[in-house]
Amino acid sequence: MPALHRVSLLQGRRPRRVADRAFRFFVLLCALSLLGIVALILLELIKGSLLALDQFGFSFLFKRDWDPVNGDFGALPFIYGTLVSSLLALVVAVPLSIGLAAFSTEMCPRALRGALSFTVELLAAIPSVIYGLWGIFVLAPLLSRRVEPFLAAHFRWTGLFEGPAYGIGMLAAGLILAIMVIPIVTSITREVMAAVPQNQKEAVLALGATRWEMLRIAVLRNARTGIFGAVILGLGRALGETMAVTMLIGNRAEIAKSLFAPGYTLASVIANEFSEATGDLYLSALIEIGLVLFLVTLVVNALARLMVWRITRGMPVRTHA
Amino acid sequence: MRADGGTNLIRRLKDWSASAFAVVATCLVLAPLVAIFSYLVYMGLGAINWAFLTQTPKPVGEAGGGMANAMVGSGVILLLASVIGIPFGVGTGIYLAEFGRNRFGNVIRFAADVLNGVPSIVMGIAVYGLVVLRQGHFSALAGGIVLGIMMVPTVSRSTEEMLLMVPQNIREAALGLGIPQWRTTISVTLRTASSGIITGIMLAFARVAGETAPLLFTAFGNQFWSLKVNQPIAALPLQIFVYAISPFDEWHRQAWAGALVLVALIVATVAVVRLLARRGMFQGAH
Numbered sequence: 380m381p382a383l384h385r386v387s388l389l390q391g392r393r394p395r396r397v398a399d400r401a402f403r404f405f406v407l408l409c410a411l412s413l414l415g416i417v418a419l420i421l422l423e424l425i426k427g428s429l430l431a432l433d434q435f436g437f438s439f440l441f442k443r444d445w446d447p448v449n450g451d452f453g454a455l456p457f458i459y460g461t462l463v464s465s466l467l468a469l470v471v472a473v474p475l476s477i478g479l480a481a482f483s484t485e486m487c488p489r490a491l492r493g494a495l496s497f498t499v500e501l502l503a504a505i506p507s508v509i510y511g512l513w514g515i516f517v518l519a520p521l522l523s524r525r526v527e528p529f530l531a532a533h534f535r536w537t538g539l540f541e542g543p544a545y546g547i548g549m550l551a552a553g554l555i556l557a558i559m560v561i562p563i564v565t566s567i568t569r570e571v572m573a574a575v576p577q578n579q580k581e582a583v584l585a586l587g588a589t590r591w592e593m594l595r596i597a598v599l600r601n602a603r604t605g606i607f608g609a610v611i612l613g614l615g616r617a618l619g620e621t622m623a624v625t626m627l628i629g630n631r632a633e634i635a636k637s638l639f640a641p642g643y644t645l646a647s648v649i650a651n652e653f654s655e656a657t658g659d660l661y662l663s664a665l666i667e668i669g670l671v672l673f674l675v676t677l678v679v680n681a682l683a684r685l686m687v688w689r690i691t692r693g694m695p696v697r698t699h700a
Numbered sequence: 701m702r703a704d705g706g707t708n709l710i711r712r713l714k715d716w717s718a719s720a721f722a723v724v725a726t727c728l729v730l731a732p733l734v735a736i737f738s739y740l741v742y743m744g745l746g747a748i749n750w751a752f753l754t755q756t757p758k759p760v761g762e763a764g765g766g767m768a769n770a771m772v773g774s775g776v777i778l779l780l781a782s783v784i785g786i787p788f789g790v791g792t793g794i795y796l797a798e799f800g801r802n803r804f805g806n807v808i809r810f811a812a813d814v815l816n817g818v819p820s821i822v823m824g825i826a827v828y829g830l831v832v833l834r835q836g837h838f839s840a841l842a843g844g845i846v847l848g849i850m851m852v853p854t855v856s857r858s859t860e861e862m863l864l865m866v867p868q869n870i871r872e873a874a875l876g877l878g879i880p881q882w883r884t885t886i887s888v889t890l891r892t893a894s895s896g897i898i899t900g901i902m903l904a905f906a907r908v909a910g911e912t913a914p915l916l917f918t919a920f921g922n923q924f925w926s927l928k929v930n931q932p933i934a935a936l937p938l939q940i941f942v943y944a945i946s947p948f949d950e951w952h953r954q955a956w957a958g959a960l961v962l963v964a965l966i967v968a969t970v971a972v973v974r975l976l977a978r979r980g981m982f983q984g985a986h
Contacts, residue, residue, distance in 0.1 A: 505963065666825055
């Protein structure tokens with residue numbers, strides 16, 4: 380802000396400059412402690428998981444056993460459960476979110492637009508534990524009585540829909556996650572779609588394009604970076620989501636191909652077992668799972684930022700009004 | 701021109717199916733929302749009563765009792781979280797907007813993004829190690845710290861964005877009147893941006909108000925009355941979780957009632973803060 384500096388030089392009186400310095404120092408301190416907190420979290424996780432790291436090394440990530448009684452720990456079932464439930468969520472959520480965003484920016488009557496965005500915000504404001512509660516008492520019974528028998532009858536050949544239809548399991552967790560990430564993906568997608576300049580859309584329409592072609596050529600192409608960012612953010616949320624998943628996934632440390640089978644995720648094993656963990660190694664293994672979760676979300680977020688930077692390079696991300 | 705007519709038909713068909721998809725997607729998203737809200741209100745209103753709002757939990761197997769201590773406990777934790785998180789987040793936001801248009805600012809922004817992406821359960825573990833182990837017991841303070849830290853990235857980002865939207869010449873006008881920079885930032889820039897910043901704070905508050913996972917091993921929960929900051933304390937989301945996964949019908953009913961109260965609390969906070977913001981209660985110094 381060169382203009383600002385020049386003006387503040389003109390002021391020149393000492394006490395003011397001291398006050399300015401103090402103010403600047405204070406806000407810098409806030410910013411620095413943010414950095415400090417991230418470092419502290421990382422250090423604490425590493426410190427806590429040293430014992431498990433020492434005992435198992437990298438094999439921790441690839442072992443299928445989770446046997447607290449004999450002190451044998453491997454994180455593979457949790458990594459598998461986390462990935463499968465999150466991907467399932469994205470597969471369901473992303474097309475729906477883009478459809479919803481397209482509807483609310485391009486098709487919806489103006490009067491309805493505010494109400495629609497408010498509703499999506501409401502969906503985002505519902506706490507995870509309430510999604511879990513609803514999942515246990517409404518979604519899971521619905522799945523086990525209607526949806527899962529239907530899927531088993533028609534799509535058993537895929538191998539994804541086998542076994543007893545409990546309702547509680549990977550499918551339920553994936554669906555509840557989908558409902559939970561839709562608001563994030565939708566709101567960012569809608570924002571970037573709305574940011575596409577009106578005259579570009581009009582230009583494409585003037586060339587005789589249909590509304591879909593206009594969406595594809597003018598809107599989606601311009602907004603794809605933002606949409607990609609939205610999807611990645613949704614993934615980040617799904618990976619770390621704890622309560623609703625813990626209540627719905629069945630919490631069994633097994634790797635099963637069928638989506639009806641119960642599973643376990645990184646976050647939910649911590650939620651369930653951390654306060655009951657007996658023995659230092661058990662606790663340390665759980666903290667290492669936390670470390671894995673931390674690093675995975677870190678990589679996911681960094682990747683999203685890097686992609687965004689690479690695509691928008693040379694252009695200011697935000698401009699002064 | 702038959703060929704043209706054919707392509708046009710295909711294009712129209714594509715256009716029609718894209719529109720149909722968008723409408724169907726909208727309905728599919730709205731369906732669970734309507735289902736959740738109506739079921740929540742239906743079950744919650746059926747289970748809520750005076751005892752629920754004023755009593756502490758009864759032992760397993762006894763009917764009655766309520767979640768009064770959990771509601772008050774949530775209030776205590778959220779107050780602590782706001783006291784910790786809001787000044788800190790606004791300060792960071794001011795730094796980023798006014799002094800942080802450089803490489804170091806980008807590092808801080810990245811750290812805020814990282815912090816925002818850290819799963820809440822992992823924050824719980826970290827604060828367990830940093831606060832609970834050091835204190836030697838679970839406490840309301842640890843719960844407040846965890847939620848306070850979680851508020852910081854949202855608050856700082858929205859503060860930064862809102863400050864950047866304040867036109868540069870408003871700052872210059874203030875400085876031109878001889879007002880020092882710190883005073884300009886607080887009384888002019890921050891004030892101009894205040895309604896947006898309050899919206900950000902409100903969103904952060906609403907987000908942490910329902911957090912359960914990080915409280916599992918920090919605030920821990922409590923079956924009895926407690927207002928002590930350095931003792932384990934009950935929290936509404938924790939109580940809902942415990943009751944929801946229990947095998948007792950009475951507890952399931954209370955879980956729904958608690959859920960209704962929690963959602964009402966979140967919606968009410970949002971409404972009250974919006975109202976105050978519109979009336980100009982947060983407009984800063986004159």
